Amino acid sequence: MAEPVTRLDPRRSDAALVTAALEGDERAKEALFRRYVGMVSGLSFRLLGRDEELEDIVQESFAQAFGALHKLERPQAFAAWLSSIVTRVTIATIRRRRLLARLGLLRGEPVHLETLIASTAPPDVVAELTAVYGLIAKLPVKERVVLILRRVEELSLEEVAAQTGWSLATVKRALVRAEGLLDVSRSRGEEGG
Amino acid sequence: MRSVSRRRIADFVSPALSEARITRMWSAIADAERARLQGSESPRSAARRTMRWRAAPILAAALVAAALFLGLRLRSPSSPAMTGLVIDTGAAVQEVSLPDGSILSLAAATRLRVLSATPHEVRLRLDRGSVICDVVHREERRFVVAAGDVEVEDRGTRFAVDVHPEANREVVEVRVERGAVEVRDSAQSVVATLKPGQDWKSGGPEPLRMEQPLAPLGSGEPAAPSASAPAPSVPASAPAHPASARSARALSPEALFDRATEARLAGRHADAAADFERFYRRFPDDPRAGLAAYELGRIRLGSLRDPEGAAAAFEAVLDRPSDPFREDAEAARVEALANLDDREACARARDAFLARYPRSPQTGRVARLCGGP
Secondary structure (H helix, E strand, O other), X not given: OOOOHHHOOOOOOHHHXXXXXXXXXXXXXXXXXXXXXXXXXXXXXXXXXXXXXXXXXXXXHHHHHHHOHHHOOOHHHHHXXXXXXXXXXXXXXXXXXXXXXXXXXXXXXXXXXHHHOOOOOOHHXXXXXXXXXXXXXXXXXXXXXXXXXXXXXXXXXXXXXXXXXXXXXXXXXXXXXXXXXXXXXXXXXXXXX | OOOOOXXXXXXXXXXXXXXXXXXXXXXXXXXXXXXXXXXXXOHHXXXXXXXXXXXXXXXXXXXXXXXXXXHHHHOOOOOHHHOOOEEEOOOOOEEEEOOOOOEEEEOOOXXXXXXXXXXXXXXXXXXXXXXXXXXXXXXXXXXXXXXXXXXXXXXXXXXXXXXXXXXXXXEEEEEEEEOOEEEEOOOOOEEEEEOOOOEEXXXXXXXXXXXXXXXXXXXXXXXXXXXXXXXXXXXXXOOOOHHHHHHHOOOXXXXXXXXXXXXXXXXXXXXXXXXXXXXXXXXXXXXXXXXHHHHHHHHHHOOOOOHHHXXXXXXXXXXXXXXXXXXXXXXXXXXXXXXXXXXXXXXXXXXXXXXXXXXXXXXXXXXXXXXXX
């Protein structure tokens, strides 16, 4: 009997699993999935600001990754490559939802901060996340994505550019606009009290 | 900010990832991956893709037109061109769609010949192995599977036939899930008429029940061996390998569950379904019994295209009030009912789910099913 996936050596590197997956080893694919499902779900969840459609995105991201695995030049870079895939799939989802909302085919849904932010978060983190997620629904897609990747994921500008596939200049411009709106939003909040 | 906490900010914004949810996602990915490798699209991804675009009226209209076109093609008479076809599955599980929409699921190491396929008769010969026949029943056409010295004639929709050597003779076993079949001997005399849940084995004086009687959808069932709980209703999957059924009786819960999982991962859907069902029936008190029923339902819904059986398997999970897969099963049951085109039952199940789990991550998907907004 073949070895169950749960008993696969957890120390096997990403590169070894990618190589095995390319040779048709389904357990290696499942091992990669289980290793990165938390990362993929978390990243998408934070970009979306909600749980709805999360599973579709996770499934689509892994499906795209496995379908294009032969194009991955550096198997050891699987995690970063997968991050860029899930980022792009999530961006496409956000854009589609916005389009449908504009056409009146989808209701705009507010972000529920109480379900989004863990109850264990310290007050300053709650304040930061509340400011960011209170704003994202009003931001254009690029500004929204860049703001979350920078403020929540804490990526460098270069990493944001690599993950989104946008140029560094585009990322910088989007971040400047988003940060400006965040400042305005915060000062209004402080004035309001 | 970073001085306040050593944890990343992102760590405080994470989705709930239960084992059930992870398992469900992986199963969908594995299905899609298998379909991709076979050059087709998995039913779940096809459904998801269709759902994703349902709001776009023009695309929806195009899809409806395409579906109607395909539907008409599928309902065209049986194809004489299939006559003479020999299917030898080798090491793989194979599924064959007949032109009328009937589906044959062949286990590994199966050889099946199409003796005739006309508007009046489909006649198959099972030389070895197992086949599950999900038949579009038509009064004007006979659907017959010949195996060993007997013929099994469809009187309903879904049955399994297995032929294998046993003690120097060829033994045929038949099991019915839905509808009815007649078993005839070489003189065309009816030797058994089987209804849902009944099995028959050649060489026995009477129709033989190999396992628990099977319950129709939604009804009760005699208890499986359990000290604490009555056995919930799970219509049986056809046994792809009765020999496997026998060997399963000697397996521990861990070994049987592992074997079912192995079969699922290897794409042997009928085997996996049979083992998950065996697990559920033999070990109803095991903490994984609900997962086994849930997996059984998923396989029936996806790979085996049996939404009715899937709904029953999901209902078995719902009979376990504290089962961690209850929420998933209830959502999946709505999907199964949607696939059955039972809009009324689907809408009831959907509304019940939304009322019970308003914050579920599956709320959006479920809400869109069976004509939801």
